[in-house]
Amino acid sequence: MPLVDGAAALVAALVAYAVRFGSLGSGAWWWEITHQPAWSVLLLPVLWVAAVAVMRGYETRFLFTGPEEVRRVAFAGVSVVAAVSTTAYAFDLQVARGYVVVALPAALLLTLVARYALRRRTHRLRRVGRRTATTLVVGRAEGIRDMVGQLQHAPQQGLQVVGCCTTSASLVGPGGVVEELPAPVLGGFDDVVDVVRRDGIQTVVVLPCAEMDSLRLRRLGWRLEETTADLVVAPGIAEVAGPRVAIRPVAGLPLLHLERPELRGVRALVKRVVDVAGAGLGVLALAPVLAVLALLVHRSGPGPVLFRQERVGEDGRPFDMLKFRSMVDRADERLGELMAGNEGNGVLFKMKGDPRVTPVGRVLRRYSLDELPQLFNVLRGEMSLVGPRPPLASEVERYGQDMHRRFAVKPGITGLWQVSGRSHLSAEESERLDVRYVESWSPATDAMILWKTVGSVVKGKGAY
Template identity: 35%
Template sequence: MISVAEDAGAAVSVTPSRGTSLLPAVALTIDVVVLTVAMIAAYIGRNTPFFGALRQQHLPEITPIIGISWLILLWGYDLYSRETFEPASDELRRLCEASFISGGLVVVGNYLAHHQLSRAFFMLAYGIGLVGLVLGRLALRTFLHASRSRGHFMKRVVIAGGSDQVDEVAAVFRRESWVGYEVLGALTPTGVGATRGGVRSLGRIDDLVSAVVTSGTDILCIAGGAGVSATALREVMWQLEPYGVQIAVAPTMTDIAADRVRMRPIGGLPLVLMDPARWADSSSGAKRAFDVVVTSLILFAMSPVLAVAAWRIRRFDGGPIMYRQRRIGLGGQPFDCLKFRTMVVGAETMKAALEAEHGSDGMLFKLKDDPRVTKPGAWLRKYSIDELPQLFNVLRGDMSLVGPRPQVDAEVAMYDNGMARRLNVRPGMTGLWQVSGRSDLSYEDARRLDIYYVDNWSLGQDLSILRRTVRAVFAGHGAY
């Protein structure tokens, strides 16, 4: 039975996390400045000789009306509430929708009033205004994400559920620190000690309301294993209403892309529907055409780098320039993966001794200071130039520009059901885990990111990974 202490109301003053209450005011200030600048710039621009003589004299009167009505529509689309700055918000969609409706109302209003509004002024005002509003919101959200990653503008969260489920949810909140969720503690069925993941206990789920109120949390997250029925959860929501605590229910599934999740309320029951995995779409003709075109352009642009790399390898020890290794590709089919040689000749014969000396999990054996790496090889690896010959693998259809990295037979033989899903797509020259830390990531993190990529594939995600790859390569972090 979930209960609440009689004096719980006096235990905590109900205020939002420090700083979050200021965000709507900051957003409103930015929008006012942007729209003021847009209206002034449009008015001045329309009066330039480039647009010809001004035939009507109503712009000074209508300019503030347009700006104010635009702001009213933004307010009506709930763009100045604290919820707007939550993770996964559709803030930009609503901003654009409100702006287009504002423009439409201005056009209709001028038509009905038989007022000839300058087309140049209209295009300048809404062009400058919309771009400025979007850039202002992006700047504010970028600042907010960076601040949350440093521990500012945080929301306090208490997680109720089984110990393992609490750890899963807490791990996501810690990993994605930009969302701004600080885990205060957990409520478990036993309420004894901390969870195995180190989340401290705040008590038993039976005392949920009392513990939440006294902890001063902003969000109560109900995870799997909580054992709270729909009726009891509704009672909890009613009891927490005076304290301004939000209720979040975390489903037992994780690593599902937002565009695969849909909410469908049926008879008051909020069903979370998840679309099937999208790995089959990665074999589409569009992705293959994209690979061929972009790879050809990269080969042409990087041909001088390829020539310099080959010259340095040959000049260093006179050994072979290329290294060919049998890897496993789409559907478990083997192929010869090409790389510039970065290790001494006979490096494979030294691997077993190094694994015995330094240890290996059997999947991702990499040494930060591998004695087998040559001097030019270290440079090639740092900037991933050693991988460039795989562009020919992409042209042949063995690989794609983006996908999980291809692995050898021995590694594939150790796959469990989850890892075997990597074979549903073509292996790639770069992938999600490469742009998320490269060799600095643990095997578990690399595994999770590869499976996420396979299940949630999209061409947009590929483009994002390629963009982030350029940044990761030039930074040289995590490559060895």
């Protein structure tokens, strides 16, 4: 990775030199090492790689992670700007400002683009089982089952579970039946280090449980220092709090501080302003497209152009969600005869090749064009551009207490469920993603989801 960053910085330096001082073909300027601008061309890659290293941008745990990787590279760029400015002022150096203005932003942009390409390639390899870290999960059976399921659903993270260590008691289910786990049991809590050494484990994930108290966890960490395995501890509130959890040292103890979610106030106002502006501009820009789609739906068969369905929104208030009609008229009357072919998640009916879907509707659904009328729901204040999936009243009836958390914000046209699998997700996975969004909401999260939605819609993955 340092070579990639250094190459990006060198290209940026050469481009900046050409822009500021003329064509690269004007002479053997690269050999004129006494010439200050030429020195800057050679020096920038070194400074750039050093800055990224100081910001820990080459540590394995931050590579190919997305937002955290981008943040550290961006901080490195800011640090280089600060270092150049301070050094130039302190030593009264004549630095070509035009060169710096072009070189540093170009180095940041090229680095991010190169890392993005490498991240995409690495994620593709990890999905087929390459460039992964062998992982051992330690905890009780119920926690192991949930953790393995989540890691298998996110293979791009690169943690390939090869086994687990647990207690015999946690394997016994109701009625004394020994339950199976999605990963082979390689030992108990006292066998973790031996398993790591024997099987070459690269990452150990420890789940919260009574048996693994602070003293035992600390001793495990000491023993793992003798190996090359990384130790990762999953706090008990990670699923609920997400990014709002921060380590706060108190009296020498690393306590977890749970920050309040910013669901109201200034940031919520900013979200609403972005929603109105985005939906308004979207309606204006897509007006010709909306008109053409409405005409196609009208000609696809009898029935209304817009399909209205009651959904449950913010604070549990019902509203009519709008869609372009993608099925034949009175499609609900034929639902009973098709239930045997339901491929949905147990709540919503989904069926590949649903005979009720019109040819026009099939195209609309594949690329989510049927959801464009929901921009008007956003303008009416019933929905947001990004948010949890708007549920049916029948879904809400079976919700537990935790699932009502999703009603703390407006439902969205897109959300984490949209960029994480869409129709391929189970009901439990969709609901967990909705709660996770509420707990970890931020403007950056919305921007990331909107960006990924474009790719999901263009590819048409998980939609039918």
